[in-house]
Amino acid sequence: MTGGAFTAPTSGERAQRIREWLAGNPAPEQMQEVFKELSGRDKGAARLLREKLDELKRARGQEAIAAEWAQKAEALIAQPKLNIADALAWQRDAAKAGAPLSREPLASFKARLAERVKGIEDLQHRAQVHREAAVLLAQRFEVLSTKGWRDAQAAEEALRADVAHWQQQAAEIAADANWNSLDAKFAPQLETSKSQLLVVSEAFHQALAQTVAAAADAQAPLPPVPVWADELRVARGGTPEAAAPAVQKPAAPKVDPEKRAAAQAAVQAALAKLEQETAEGHGKGSAGAATALRAVLKEHGRLVDSALEARVHAALIAAGELEGWQRWSADKVREELVAKAEGLLKRPEGQALGGRKMQETLRSLREQWKQADQGGVPNHAMWKRFDEACNEAHKVVEAWLEKVRADAAEHRAQRLALIEEVKAWAEAQAGSTDLKAYNRALHQFADRWRDAGHVGEKVFAELLPQWTSAFGAARAPFEAAQKASIERRQAMIAEAAELGAVPTLRIDAVKALQQRWQAEAQTVPLDRRQEQKLWDAFRAPIDEAFNRKSAEREKAAAAMSEHDRHVLEASKALDAANATGDAQKIRGAMARLDAALRGEVPKPSADGPSVGATEVVAPGQAAAEFSESAQQEPAPGDAPPPAAPAEAAGATPDLVAPADGADPSARSDAAEAEAAPAPVAPPKPAPKPVIAVRGDDRPGNKKMEAVPAGRGAGGRFGDRRDGRGGPSSRPNDRGASRGGDRGPGAGRFGDRPPREERGPRLSDVAFRAQREALERAEQALRKLAAQAHGEALTQVLGAWEQRDASKLPSIQELGRAVTPAVRGKWSQALAAGPSAKAEEAAEALLRLEMAAEVPTPAEQLDARRALQLKLLTRRGDPAPAQTWGQDAGTVLAAPHDATSARRLQSALKALLRK
Structure with a gap:
């Protein structure tokens, strides 16, 4: 039976004979028997039988499925009213079930259903178009009623024929076999259009017949059409009557507010129930709530405002009740899309969309329209408007695409021409020796390629290898020259290292090597980073050799002097004091450095050089001196004031810090050791008043006598500014010299005092060390003073918030800007509790901001302007800058709040620094 499959000697022959036997389509029972016998002998040959049996099994299963879905398709086709959704669902469900839709009989059923659905959709479209045609016919009647009656009489027969043709087509649409399958709305719409058209046609013909009769008989009544009646009236010799006044529409009856409120409450209650059920995901509950809401809306819908109606629509859509509401929402979306599409070309001149932006916008609008069609019944009239607007706007995209294609072709031609130009230039510059010009030309070619314009990715991928090949061939000679130049420079670097390693530096050889380097650098340009x-x-080995030579020369010339050593030690001590962050220690170290600069030898100490302080400086005092530290502290290159040694000598023993490296536990012992021999610090001299002097006004210069008062300072009229008398004080002796009163040896600048001794001259290292140490110390003092100022201001605000006068900073902490009297008033205001009125506190805050010249919050700008105008009218009153202390006390006497605290903080932050 199998053709010798069981007796074949090899597995391949058995499989071949099984294939030949299966080609004859044996019975399934025979195949099952052969498979049972062969599966134990040869699994490879048995696999062919198993696949054939599985295929037959699947075919039998698909036949059963096909028969089942064929029956369903017959039932659908036999229905007199076919639902399009059911037909589409049949095809979808059959495909999910695995039915063979591509084989008969399902293929024919699928084609029949598709044809039936297409017929239904075409009939829907015809019905909609026919309804629009009825509207257009009615408009023709209306337009003819506004023209002369003879024109209407001439077009009457054509209108009769068009109306009869419309009625015939309407009858054909209603007689179509698919008419019952249409949506229930189409039949009433078409019937309504037919009745309206017939009413308009009959009225038109009756009015025209009456007009013809009135034209033939002057006694006949005039037609009801105003234009025709006026025409006949003029023909009879009369004048047209004035237009009748517009009929006033009766005013809508007023609704009882109680009824409206009750309706609103009922709808809101039903709406709240539906929203709650929808939010909780209750399907049945949301369906019932939606039904209840629609019932309430039918009863009270005319009394509901538009906002609540919109909420109702949104809730019904969310709940899945899309029978009537989905169409409403879809049409709303379509109207918005149509408006957007029609507005694309109505933008102002400066806001017109470009080609790419227009293309993206049109694509987005069409996608949104597809989504709207999926959620509701199609609206062909709106689609026609939308499609026409999109097609009109797409003309901009087409013009842009044509321009892009033209530009791409032009850019491609430019790039090809550039490639040919590079090749020709490379051949022409074969033996060029001007490598700078060669490199400049290569950069220009690269810039031209980069700026050659945009081309497509495919074109660019085609042109890039050609450009790389041509540009690489043109750049090859320059790269070879660069490589040779780098080798020569490496050789010169090795030669420079050899010259630098020689104990005796040869200046002539170094100069010659540098000249060779400069010549090489000017001949062959390299990349900036590589060349640097x-x-x-x-230069590193040469600089190292020169530095070594300079160091040896300085070492051989002279060792460091004792004065320089003292200055360097004092500078290091000042840096150590800066690191501590203590203002007392920093000032003490600055005083020691000033003494060392004047040549004073520091007194030896058991602990070594100490970094001490000359006086106790409170945080507030540092804040008070913050504004004048830059002017009172000595400059790095100027001589320090003579009072510094006294301050350094009078340092307080118990505030002296231990030397660097000393044990902190020995601090008290060192203080006791220094306390006995230390002299009592003399009192600081009172600062002398600044007196205007004549002559040299450089820092450190002393003037023994003040300039006499001239004109404007108590002198007589005519006196000179240098103190000498005017014309009346000149001697009568003509032989007397004009400068005879200067004394012997007085020249042009003979009245200058002798130059002050500034100490021994410093070496460069010591001078730079002391200058940098002083600069760092001044910066540290300014930083510490600013920190102290901020702490004092924070304490003031904290005392106000807690109404605790004991937490108010002291006079030294507040600084010199606050007098004891002002601080006393602040303390009394805090101790007495909130007593100031809000108006007084607000005005005091405005005066504080005016005194500090800080900005006022936007909401208080009008009040500040009003206060400024008020102050202009009171010329005798003190200015805010003079009374800011009392104003701050007024604010502190008021209750604390965050806004006033921020305004007071910004004002006092500027005022306490003055």
């Missing part, structure tokens, strides 16, 4: 790296490597 090579230059640094070249």
Whole structure:
């Protein structure tokens, strides 16, 4: 039976004979028997039988499925009213079930259903178009009623024929086999259009017949059409009557507010129930709530405002009740899309969309329209408007695409021409020796390629290898020259290292090597970074040799003097004091450095040089001196004031810090050891008043006598500014010299005092060390003073918030800007509790902001302007800058709040620094 499959000697022959036997389509029972016998002998040959049996099994299963879905398709086609959704669902469900839709009989059923659905959709479209045609016919009647009656009489027969043709087509649409399958709305719409058209046609013909009769008989009544009646009236010799006044529409009856409120409450209650059920995901509950809401809306819908109606629509859509509401929402979306599409070309001149932006916008609008069609019944009239607007706007995209294609072709031609130009230039510059010009030309070609314009990715991928090949061939000679130049420079770097390693530096050889380097650098240009790296490597050994020579020269010339050593030690001590962050120690170290600069030898100490302080400086005092530290502290290059040694000598023993490296536990012992021999610090001299002097006004210069008062300072009229008398004080002796009163040896600048001794001259190292140490110390003092100022201001605000006068900072902490009397008033205001009125506190805050010249919050700008105008009218009153202390006390006497605290903080932050 199998053709010798069981007796074949090899597995391949058995499989071949099984294939030949299966080609004859044996019975399934025979195949099952052969498979049972062969599966134990040869699994490879048995696999062919198993696949054939599985295929037959699947075919039998698909036949059963096909028969089942064929029956369903017959039932659908036999229905007199076919639902399009059911037909589409049949095809979808059959495909999910695995039915063979591509084989008969399902293929024919699928084609029949598709044809039936297409017929239903075409009939819907015809019905909609026919309804629009009825509207257009009615408009023709209306337009003819506004023209002369003879024109209407001439078009009457054509209108009769068009109306009869419309009625015939309407009858054909209603007689179509698919008419019952249409949506229930189409039949009433078409019937309504037919009745309206017939009413308009009959009225038109009756009015026209009456007009013809009135034209033939002057006694006949005039037609009801105003235009025709006026025409006949003029023909009879009369004048047209004035237009009748517009009929006033009766005013809508007023609704009882109680009824409206009750309706609103009923709808809101039903709406709240539906929203709650929808939010909780209750399907049945949301359906019932939606039904209840629609019932309430039918009863009270005319009394509901538009906002609540919109909420009702949104809730019904969310709940899945899309029978009537989905169409409403879809049409709303379509109207918005149509408006957007029609507005694309109505933008102002400066806001018109470009080609790419227009293309993206049109694509987005069409996608949104598809989504709207999926959620509701299609609206062909709105689709026609939308499609026409999109097609009109797409003309901009087409013009842009044509321009892009033209530009791409032009850019491609430019790039090809540039490639050919590079090749020709490379051949012409074969033996060029001007490498700078060669490199400049290569950069220009690269810039032209980069700026050659945009081309497509495919075109660019095609042109890039050609450009790389041509540009690489043109750049090859320059790269070879660069490589040779780098090798020569590496050789010069090695030669420079050899010259630098020689104990005796040869200046002539170094100059010659540098000239060779400069010549090489000017001949062959390299990349900036690479050239800088090579230059640094070249100059490093030479600079090191010169530095070694300079160090040896300085060491051989003279050792460091004792004065320089003292200055360097004092500078290091000042840096150590800066690191501590203590203002007392920093000032003490500055005083020691000033003494060392004047040449004073520091007294030896058991602990070594100490970094001490000359006086106790409170945080507030540091804040008070913050504004004048830059002017009172000595400059790095100027001589310090003579009072510094006294301050350094009078340092308080118990505030002296231990020397660097000393044990902190020995601080008290060191203080006791220094307390006995230390002299009592003399009192600081009172600052002398600044007196205007004549002559040299450089820092450190002393003037023994003040300039006499001239004109404007109590002198007589005519006196000179240098103190000498005017014309009346000149001697009568003509032989007397004009400068005879200067004394012997007085020249032009003979009245200058002798130059003050500034101490021994410093070496460069010591001078730079002391200058940098003083600069760092001044910066540290300014930083500490600013911190102290901020702490004092924070304490003031904290005392106000807690109404605790004991937490108010002291006079020293507040600084010199606050007098004891002002602080006393602040303390009384805090101790007495909130007593100031809100108006007084607000005006005091405005005066504080005016005194501090800080901005006022936007909401208080009008009040500040009013206060400024008020102050202009009171010329005798003190200015806010003079009374800011009392104003601050008024604010502190008021209750604390965050806004006033921020305004007071910004004002006092500027005022306490003055």
